[in-house]
Amino acid sequence: MMARITMDDVDALARGCAVLGTGGGGDVRTAAIAARRAISAYGEVPLVSLEELDPDALVLPLSGIGAPTVSHEMIAAAEEPVLIRDEVERVFGRPPAAVMSSEIGGANGVAPVAWAARLGLPLLDADAMGRAFPEVQMVSMNVAGIPPTPVVMADAVGNVVTIRPIDGVWSERMARAVCVAAGSSALMADYILTAGELARGAIRGTVRRAIAIGRATQGARDPLAALIAELGAARLITGKLTELERRTTGGFARGTVVIEGTGEDRGRRLTVEIQNENLVAIENDRVRAIVPDLITIVDTLTASAIQTENLRYGQRVTVIAWPCDPLWRTPEGLKIAGPRAFGYDLDHLPVETIAP
Amino acid sequence: MMARITMDDVDALARGCAVLGTGGGGDVRTAAIAARRAISAYGEVPLVSLEELDPDALVLPLSGIGAPTVSHEMIAAAEEPVLIRDEVERVFGRPPAAVMSSEIGGANGVAPVAWAARLGLPLLDADAMGRAFPEVQMVSMNVAGIPPTPVVMADAVGNVVTIRPIDGVWSERMARAVCVAAGSSALMADYILTAGELARGAIRGTVRRAIAIGRATQGARDPLAALIAELGAARLITGKLTELERRTTGGFARGTVVIEGTGEDRGRRLTVEIQNENLVAIENDRVRAIVPDLITIVDTLTASAIQTENLRYGQRVTVIAWPCDPLWRTPEGLKIAGPRAFGYDLDHLPVETIAP
Numbered sequence: 001m002m003a004r005i006t007m008d009d010v011d012a013l014a015r016g017c018a019v020l021g022t023g024g025g026g027d028v029r030t031a032a033i034a035a036r037r038a039i040s041a042y043g044e045v046p047l048v049s050l051e052e053l054d055p056d057a058l059v060l061p062l063s064g065i066g067a068p069t070v071s072h073e074m075i076a077a078a079e080e081p082v083l084i085r086d087e088v089e090r091v092f093g094r095p096p097a098a099v100m101s102s103e104i105g106g107a108n109g110v111a112p113v114a115w116a117a118r119l120g121l122p123l124l125d126a127d128a129m130g131r132a133f134p135e136v137q138m139v140s141m142n143v144a145g146i147p148p149t150p151v152v153m154a155d156a157v158g159n160v161v162t163i164r165p166i167d168g169v170w171s172e173r174m175a176r177a178v179c180v181a182a183g184s185s186a187l188m189a190d191y192i193l194t195a196g197e198l199a200r201g202a203i204r205g206t207v208r209r210a211i212a213i214g215r216a217t218q219g220a221r222d223p224l225a226a227l228i229a230e231l232g233a234a235r236l237i238t239g240k241l242t243e244l245e246r247r248t249t250g251g252f253a254r255g256t257v258v259i260e261g262t263g264e265d266r267g268r269r270l271t272v273e274i275q276n277e278n279l280v281a282i283e284n285d286r287v288r289a290i291v292p293d294l295i296t297i298v299d300t301l302t303a304s305a306i307q308t309e310n311l312r313y314g315q316r317v318t319v320i321a322w323p324c325d326p327l328w329r330t331p332e333g334l335k336i337a338g339p340r341a342f343g344y345d346l347d348h349l350p351v352e353t354i355a356p
Numbered sequence: 357m358m359a360r361i362t363m364d365d366v367d368a369l370a371r372g373c374a375v376l377g378t379g380g381g382g383d384v385r386t387a388a389i390a391a392r393r394a395i396s397a398y399g400e401v402p403l404v405s406l407e408e409l410d411p412d413a414l415v416l417p418l419s420g421i422g423a424p425t426v427s428h429e430m431i432a433a434a435e436e437p438v439l440i441r442d443e444v445e446r447v448f449g450r451p452p453a454a455v456m457s458s459e460i461g462g463a464n465g466v467a468p469v470a471w472a473a474r475l476g477l478p479l480l481d482a483d484a485m486g487r488a489f490p491e492v493q494m495v496s497m498n499v500a501g502i503p504p505t506p507v508v509m510a511d512a513v514g515n516v517v518t519i520r521p522i523d524g525v526w527s528e529r530m531a532r533a534v535c536v537a538a539g540s541s542a543l544m545a546d547y548i549l550t551a552g553e554l555a556r557g558a559i560r561g562t563v564r565r566a567i568a569i570g571r572a573t574q575g576a577r578d579p580l581a582a583l584i585a586e587l588g589a590a591r592l593i594t595g596k597l598t599e600l601e602r603r604t605t606g607g608f609a610r611g612t613v614v615i616e617g618t619g620e621d622r623g624r625r626l627t628v629e630i631q632n633e634n635l636v637a638i639e640n641d642r643v644r645a646i647v648p649d650l651i652t653i654v655d656t657l658t659a660s661a662i663q664t665e666n667l668r669y670g671q672r673v674t675v676i677a678w679p680c681d682p683l684w685r686t687p688e689g690l691k692i693a694g695p696r697a698f699g700y701d702l703d704h705l706p707v708e709t710i711a712p
Contacts, residue, residue: 090447157522159519159520159521159526160519160520161518161520161534162517162518162520163516163517163518164443164517165515166514170513170515173537174538177533178533
């Protein structure tokens with residue numbers, strides 16, 4: 001059993017988190033640098049399971065919020081976690097006992113190592129998505145019917161905002177407005193719950209899983225095959241990135257990317273639609289994979305995931321897809337983060353039934 | 357001595373507040389209706405001075421924030437004051453003992469009667485502007501160097517937001533963003549202080565003064581002369597409103613109005629520039645009055661103040677101007693709410709030296 005997150009774990013974690021989410025919360029490599037620096041300054045971070053915490057212990061789910069193309073530049077100023085910790089202590093009357101990733105996918109899966117190190121707290125081996133989603137109400141606690149309130153935010157200049165929204169959608173609306181006013185980047189804590197309350201709201205084991213995904217490709221002879229095996233993923237297409245359209249609107253990075261098949265996939269053409277994350281993969285008007293299942297574009301040679309903002313014309317890529325956590329396929333899960341939550345008039349079809 | 361605000365006082369207060377501010381926080385008549393309803397439901401509101409409160413008693417300065425053209429429609433949903441009171445009790449560990457107007461000018465001078473009645477609290481005979489200003493950092497506590505933190509906001513659907521800004525300008529920026537997200541209208545408490553702390557930060561006696569201004573014109577044979585005498589104001593021009601340009605941008609109502617003289621003022625032409633409030637009056641490129649001194653456009657016949665949103669082509673009006681509270685003429689006061697704080701490259705010139 002791994003009791004602490006070491007420098008070496010950070011690299012594997014960053015690789016794994018990049019596979020689990022390609023949009024949200026800043027650049028994964030920048031987050032990894034911040035995590036390594038924080039470990040160097042404050043020591044390795046204990047990794048604990050929910051069962052190892054006292055049921056009354058307060059857990060602090062943290063995530064960066066903002067358009068990735070902006071927060072790329074601004075991640076991990078040192079004092080935001082401290083400001084949030086202090087405000088939580090004021091609001092709840094006691095300090096948090098552990099930090100948790102709100103989303104394991106992307107930079108938000110890696111940066112909590114830095115935030116936990118800065119606060120001298122352990123990191124919980126769990127998150128609230130099992131992947132990445134672009135909106136703050138798309139979390140497992142919301143699926144479990146737990147209200148997000150209060151939401152605590154801090155920005156780089158030192159402003160602290162506490163929101164008591166009436167529901168998850170207002171939480172997103174208010175948090176996004178504060179984020180934009182703060183220069184489109186802020187650190188956020190929501191669903192601040194006890195370990196006991198989190199037992200019915202967290203997705204467990206996802207930090208260890210992200211590290212395992214990262215390790216699977218390190219030093220493998222065929223990294224792509226190793227990654228696909230580790231994830232139990234379907235390969236949707238291998239080819240070349242031939243069309244790319246991106247824009248930042250309403251605090252989100254949106255876009256469309258087209259991959260044209262090469263080699264055994266020659267003559268095929270796959271379109272992926274993006275809102276921070278890859279949401280749907282379509283071939284010949286047929287859905288090949290769709291949110292909340294995971295779709296990731298990886299470098300065909302190295303199997304490294306390519307973040308939305310790093311997509312470029314001409315890249316040699318493979319698109320893979322695999323099942324989300326079963327929680328997201330429940331009726332409530334699909335209501336919160338299924339195709340219709342993103343404006344698609346489409347039902348969710350499990351990737352394992354349509355991708356091959 | 358008047359110990360309670362009665363139904364009859366509300367009418368005079370509304371007339372007086374309309375003279376003291378023509379933009380901010382919604383429609384004065386709507387606020388007066390809300391105040392009368394609340395008195396009817398919850399009883400008359402005790403009016404207390406700072407000295408009558410225990411020095412440790414918490415005072416709750418309340419104001420509506422939003423573009424007047426929007427909040428006109430939305431003022432005074434019943435539960436916002438209760439949501440703010442509850443949050444203040446959570447944050448400070450004790451409930452407020454009195455309500456205070458953040459700005460005595462406009463609807464924000466009248467609505468606190470409704471809010472105090474709803475909460476069963478007395479109203480403090482003081483405010484933080486002695487008039488109305490369009491931005492939340494333009495308050496006497498800011499001039500006194502007191503930080504605004506925390507700022508507590510509530511909206512009509514029930515969301516509650518607490519902001520701990522690093523300074524007054526960030527307070528305005530964050531509060532404005534939350535306000536816009538809430539549909540451009542919210543109730544706000546800032547500078548929540550004890551009566552003892554407020555002793556160096558509040559402008560005293562302004563509720564009674566607003567009532568006196570309102571009473572001066574009620575039943576007067578020459579209301580305009582009575583108003584001018586009560587205020588010690590200068591008459592800048594009497595004439596007809598001939599040009600009017602208004603727009604709502606960035607949460608503010610901005611515009612320009614031109615009055616052409618009639619009668620003894622025939623041949624003269626006065627331009628008034630507006631950001632919620634009337635900021636500067638110019639005649640032949642010469643400043644006749646400028647913020648923070650007060651400039652109000654009144655109906656020539658009745659001496660009723662005309663709110664920015666009710667200005668219309670063809671109205672027969674008189675523009676009057678008079679000195680602001682001495683606080684606003686100090687270097688710190690001018691820095692916060694002088695001409696340059698509104699983007700004018702002009703020095704403040706006391707109205708009594710330039711208007712006649």
